[in-house]
Amino acid sequence: MAAAATLAVLFGTTATTAFGIEGVTQPTPVEGTPGHYIVVMKADPLATYDGGTKGLKATRPDKGERLDAHSANSQKYVAHLKNEQRKLAAQQGVTPDAAYQVTVNGFSADLTGEQVDRLRASKDVLGVFPDSIRHPQAQTSTDFLGLGDDDEGLGGVWEQTGGVGTAGEGVVVGIVDTGIAPEHPSFAGDKLKKKSNRKSDGQPYTDGSYVYFDKADGGLFKSPIVTGQEWSKHDYSTKLVGAQYFSSGATAAGFDFQYDYLSPRDGAGHGSHTASTAAGNFGVEASIQDVDFGTVSGVAPAARISSYKACYEGPDPADNQDDICALSDLVGAIDAAVADGVDVINYSIGGGAATSILEPDDIAFFNAAAAGVFVSVSAGNAGPSASTADHASPWYTTVAASTIPTWEGTVRFPGFEEAGASVSVPFGEEVTGPSIYAGDAAAGANANLCLPGTLDAAKVTGHIVVCDRGTNARAEKSEVVKAAGGIGMILVNVPGGADSLDNDFHAVPTVHLAAANRAAVLAYVQSGTDLPVTLIGENITGEVTPVPQIAGFSSRGPMNAAGSDIIKPDVAAPGVAILAATDNARKESPTFGILSGTSMAAPHVTGLAALYLGERPTASPAEIKSALMTTAYDTVNADGSTNTDVFAQGAGQVDPTRYFEPGLLYLNGILDWAAYIEGVLPGTFNGIEAIDGSDLNVASISIGSLASRQSVTRTVTATAAGSYTAEATIPGVDVVVEPATLSFSEAGESKTFTVTFENATAPVEQWATGSLTWKGADGDVRSPLAVFPVTADAPAEVAATGAEGSETVEIIPGLTGELPLNVHGLAPMTLLVDEDNPVEGHSGDQNSGDADKDVVWIVDVPAGTALSRFDLDSSDDAGSDLDLTVYRVVSPTDLRYYQRWQSASASADEQVTVTAPTAGTYLVVANIYSAPNPMTWDMTYANVAAGAGEGGFTADPNPLSVTRGEAVSYDLSWTGLAAGSKYLGVVQYGDSEVRTIVTVDAR
Structure with missing residues (x-):
């Protein structure tokens, strides 16, 4: 397939016609159709359009410039894209519920299975993606980061850059999240002046339909004024300059909105928390449940905020898995944020461990970064296991969560005095009482977890209860203790589980201890009856808890996406026990919450990016990211020793006291990212030379x-x-x-x-x-x-000839000792023939294929196959363009697919190789995309069984005696192959993933 000069080509069309096979449907994901989908079109979105359409000038910003989505040229191109989208939708009988033109060119809609298939086959469409559901990742942090004292703003970075009144001035921070609480003092601003009678004072203004703001970089922020449930035009201000909501994807998923607002208003608290952390006002008085916590400030208190609600609260506030962030709504929010003209985007949203660098939101952020927008994303909360991190792409900044000095309490009994997290034991006070382990006070199963209805009130009343962490919400455990008559709780982490210490507001005085303390606590409490323990509302141990530590929940690398040649996360920032704004209804008092998660870490980096842009308005996303990374410092372990785990902390803890003067910058941009992608997915971009991921110019x-x-x-x-x-x-x-x-x-x-x-x-x-x-x-x-x-640096491919013969293979071993060579094959390459258009000696010619130029075969891959290869070769390498797609399908008569592999470059030759394939039915589709000249083509495949095959294929010597770094060779030999055939084999080096694929042409 001829590749377009845009990232959208990565979505490549797939062959989805009926293929002339009676009684079956086209290949569709096993998740099935009909459904709600994101349709991505082939033409460039606004952010990366570099010309080529008659009468429409390029809109992609030049290096060092920002996208101007409001210019006449931009609006003309947007109108063109809208028109093309409307025409495509009308042709297919589709009614879009959302459309995107800025960072993605496409729309979302409910589609029938037939519409999905027709759209995937359309030459105007680059991909049709099932909508998916994602979720929020849920002393003050600004003081800890060295920004300044929250009461006066003195003694730190704020003061050094002109004071809190200019910290982030002229910058707009976009928050893609659960919305915002406009009455909150963290977002308080002046009433917007009318455009017609405003003074040139640098303040935002309105014409009644839009809010406008002249930014520090010379660009214009322009965002529509919307209304909705408990939301009016009066909720906008000189601080909150934008607020929109996106719900079509959630609606299509059948989400019940009764638990949230159909408006920009925050119904969950998560969006307000991230927004106020990034750019909330300076010196806001904060209290929770009558506990005064002093004042809090956002990282960039002078920056403006624009909120883009794409996530909604479910029925259980303690369970974020019943919340919803439809991917189509998230893409719509990103698209709108860049169109409005935000400078920075915070995206504390996750979809689990990343397996790709090119999910639809990754694509949108590629184009956002190309437009000059810095993006901060959360790494995820699935730690401490390896390879759990989300957001693998290098054009944004992925943030891990670290600890800061927090509110602590102490658990004391004879021979034991340990500090843990606590805000529910009154500061400086003590609670003493007899103790009992919840597991010894059982009135139901799993009482140790303090689940509702599991505690015996006769045993619990008047006691301080030890509860194990896990299963139900931490705060619910204290409610269960209180309901059973308990007077306090020691919440202990369990070895092997999450080991973060969390400042929850509990129903009874509570201290939360680490897993390392559990054995000692249980040994004492269970050694007698009603043994006394004391909970103290401060850390009296004399030991200072080391900070910053990477939170146990913070997701780790290495990334499984794209060959692990990019380190993620990029940096760490405060994400444990962060005090910030939460939600409220229109007539309710503003609230605050203490939350933990990489969701809380990402907005700290968002705010730091806004601070940086306040000083250097034209800085690129890559400059900011590099400055943050190269000035970061190592975190610590629980014992205070230095933590150098790059897959936990990335470059380390961000250091705002240094990042304005980084010394050296690792800069990169859209062409670098395209070259990186070309290295991962060859044939993606015409005219772009691929680079190895290791050579991408990141820090x-x-x-x-x-x-x-x-x-x-x-x-x-x-x-x-x-x-x-x-x-x-x-x-x-x-x-x-x-x-x-x-x-x-x-x-x-x-x-x-x-x-x-x-x-x-x-x-x-x-x-x-x-x-x-x-x-x-x-x-x-x-x-x-x-x-x-x-284990070895070995050739990926070796080609040999002859019905019998040998071939010498040289490798450079990565170890010293004996290296076994596991030889598989040989297996004959089988020629697949187009029976509807037979061509003697070949699979087909330029006339092959159905109406969509597809030729299709069903192939069985048996159990124990070490490798399967599918080769598509044309005799016309100069002008023809063939594409190859392979699906693992349910059965020969049910072509819904589990997996799909595609080779769709501009070449006439394509190849798909599957290592250790899952046994089952595979659908092979050859597409004669372009055949301007007479030609023939061959479609062949082979399944290499594990172990011996044909021709007595052997390696000698085996095992190899090897020395690390010293080249060594071995001989492959075979005999008795059928003349006129081609064969495939594999050599695997020890138990490693390193393999050499061997082709023997006996023709």
Whole structure:
């Protein structure tokens, strides 16, 4: 397929006609149709349109500029896209419920199965994606970050940059979340002046239909005034300059809105919390349940806020899994935010561990970043397990959650005095009483968890109860204790589970202890009857809890998406026990909440980006991200030791006291991202040369497969004159930086260096990590490093000829010792023939295919297959364009599919290879996309069974005696193959994932 010069091409069309197979339907996801879908069209969205349509000028911003979505050219192109969308929808009988033109060109709609198939087959459509459901990720943090004192704003970054009144001035922060509470003092602003009689005072203004704001970068923010449930035009102000809501996807999913508002008003609290953390007003008095917590401030208190509600609260406030964030609504919110002209977007929304860098929201953020918008996203709350992090793409900043000094209480009994999280034991007071373990006071199953109805009141009354964490909400456990007559609770984490300490507001005085304390607490409480314990409303242990620690719940890398050549998360920021605004109804008092999650960490980075733009309005997203990463510092472990886990903290804890003067910047942009994607998905972009993911010019270096010496390249740009000397280390890996010294005569000067990695003693098949630091007179510039030494650097493919013969294969081993060679095959390549258009000796010719030029076969892949390969080859390499799609389907008569692989470049030859395929039925679809010249083509496949196959295929010597880093060779041999046939085999090196695929042409 000819690739378009836009990221949208990644959605590529799929073959979804009926294929002429009687009694079956087209391939559709097993999740099935009909349903609600996002339809992405082929043409560029506004943010990346670079011309080519007659009468429509390019709208993609030049380097260093921002997208102007309100210009005449932009509006003309948007109108063109809307018209094209309307025509396509009308042709297919579809009624869109939402449309996008800025970061995605497409629409969402309820579709029948037939409409899905027709749209997927349309040459105007690049992809049809089932809508999916996502969820919010749920001393003051600003003081801890060094921004300044919340009471006076003095003594920190705010004061150094002009004071809280200018911290983020001229910047608009977009919050894609659950909405916002407009009456909250964190969002208080002046009444908007009319456009006709306003003064040139730099304040936002209105014409009654839109809110306008002249931004620091010279651009115009313009957002429509909407109304809705408990929301009117009077809810906008000079602080809250935008608020919209998106609900068509939630409606299509059948969501019941009775628990939330159909308006921008926040019904969950999550959106208000993230908004006030990022850019809430300075010095707001905060209290919860009559407990005075002093004042709180957003990170960028002078920035303006625009809220984009795409998430809605379900019936159980304690269960975010019944909330809804429809992906189509999220894409609509992102699209609107960029169209309005926001400078920064906060996206504390997750969909689980990332398996792709190109989900629809990733695509939207690619175009948002191309338009100059910085995006901060949450890493997810599925830690501490590895490879759980969400948001794998490099064009935004993925944020882990860390701890800050928080409110603590103490549990004391003879021989034990330990601090934990507490805001429910009155400050400085004590609660003493007899103790009992909930598991010993059972009136029902799982009483140890303090589930409703499980505690025996006769045993609990008057006691301080020890409850295990897990299953039900933490705060509910204290309600159960209170209902059974308890006077206090010790909440203990369980080894192997989440080990964060959370400042919940409990129904009885409570101290929350770490899992490390559980055994000692139970040993004492269960050693007798009614043994006394004391809960104290402060930390009296004399031991200061080390901070910042990465929260146990914070999701980790390495990423499974795109070969692990990008380190995620990027940075860490405060995300545990964060005090900020929450929701309220129109006539209710504003509220505050203490929440934990990477949802709370991301808005800290959002606010820091707004602060940076307040000082440097034209800074690119890559500049801000680089400044945050290279000035970050290591977090700590629970024992106070340094934590260097790059897959937990990324580059480390953000440091606002340093990031304005980073020294060196790792800059990148749309062409770099496109080259990276081209390396992941070859054939995506015409005219873009692919790069290895390790060579993307970001402020971290990761090599997902290292067997021999490998060098990566980086370019840094100086922010001031100076010299830097490199220090790089990974235990067990030799790391060499060339040149080792960089000197810059002025700001803006760029220089390139290489970093070469070679494994010395690090174990194979596991990650080795470290850091690269450029040491300068005015500060260090640090990057995290991660490499994955593998068993061998072996050729991916070896081609040989002859019915009998041998072939020498050279490898560079990544270890020393005996290396087994697991040989599979040979298996014959089978020619598939177009029976409707037979061509002697070939699968088909330029006339093959049905009305959509598709030719289809059903292939069985048996159990125990080591590898399956599907090859599509044309005799006309100069002009023809063929595409290949392979589906694993339910059965030969039920073509709903579980998996899909596609090779759809501009080439005449395509190939799909599946390693260790799942046994079952596979549908193979060859599409004659373009055949301007007479030609023939061959569609062949082979299933290589594990173990011996045909031709006595062997490797010698086996095992190989190897020395790390020293080239060694072995001989493959075979005999007795059928002349005129082609064969496929595989050599697997030890138990690793490293393989060499062998083709033998006996023709």
